[in-house]
Amino acid sequence: GAVVSQHPSWVICKSGTSVKIECRSLDFQATTMFWYRQFPKQSLMLMATSNEGSKATYEQGVEKDKFLINHASLTLSTLTVTSAHPEDSSFYICSASPTDSGNTIYFGEGSWLTVV
Amino acid sequence: TQLLEQSPQFLSIQEGENLTVYCNSSSVFSSLQWYRQEPGEGPVLLVTVVTGGEVKKLKRLTFQFGDARKDSSLHITAAQPGDTGLYLCAGDEAGSYQLTFGKGTKLSVIP
Numbered sequence: 001g002a003v004v005s006q007h008p009s010w011v012i013c014k015s016g017t018s019v020k021i022e023c024r025s026l027d028f029q030a031t032t033m034f035w036y037r038q039f040p041k042q043s044l045m046l047m048a049t050s051n052e053g054s055k056a057t058y059e060q061g062v063e064k065d066k067f068l069i070n071h072a073s074l075t076l077s078t079l080t081v082t083s084a085h086p087e088d089s090s091f092y093i094c095s096a097s098p099t100d101s102g103n104t105i106y107f108g109e110g111s112w113l114t115v116v
Numbered sequence: 117t118q119l120l121e122q123s124p125q126f127l128s129i130q131e132g133e134n135l136t137v138y139c140n141s142s143s144v145f146s147s148l149q150w151y152r153q154e155p156g157e158g159p160v161l162l163v164t165v166v167t168g169g170e171v172k173k174l175k176r177l178t179f180q181f182g183d184a185r186k187d188s189s190l191h192i193t194a195a196q197p198g199d200t201g202l203y204l205c206a207g208d209e210a211g212s213y214q215l216t217f218g219k220g221t222k223l224s225v226i227p
Contacts, residue, residue: 006158034215043204043217043218043219043220044159044204044217046215046217093158093159105149105161105215106161107151107158107159107160107161108158109157109158110157110158
């Protein structure tokens with residue numbers, strides 16, 4: 001089956017620094033990738049839709065200057081949390097849909113971010 | 117914005133029992149997906165249903181899409197401890213890859 005890989009799986013950073021999370025589709029091309037955030041005991045919250053070669057579309061309430069998304073190729077999207085604060089600590093998950101697969105979406109393993 | 121109501125939110129049952137999880141909406145979805153998520157990991161796709169009235173089986177799991185494509189159910193027969201996890205339903209809006217997620221059902225199967 002299709003594989004989406006996220007890196008790093010977990011990261012600890014100091015408050016005020018920036019951290020980058022990568023999302024790669026390993027065996028398919030994805031024009032569109034999605035970034036989610038999940039708080040403990042809650043469902044996934046869509047943060048933004050990442051479009052290859054164009055600007056990401058952010059959901060209401062998500063700061064685009066804080067959560068920078070770059071979708072530079074058909075197999076890679078990155079999420080950079082800038083000037084991280086402890087409240088940014090969360091589980092971040094990306095997903096991608098093969099360009100020719102209809103609505104099937106595959107998720108990455110997720111990345112745990114802890115800001116201290 | 118389409119909303120998906122998932123129920124029950126929590127479910128704790130004994131090994132061997134059967135259970136059903138429901139996912140309901142007032143809106144019509146092009147397709148509906150069920151995921152299972154274990155703690156600390158990303159959701160794993162279990163099944164996608166696209167046709168009204170469709171029934172799909174995955175070992176002891178039976179998934180059904182409502183005739184009107186507004187609701188879906190997941191039935192687990194003879195639950196096992198390995199079925200423990202968070203089950204999420206997600207529906208997609210017509211013509212879009214965006215998914216609307218239910219809040220999830222946290223299932224605990226007690227040996």
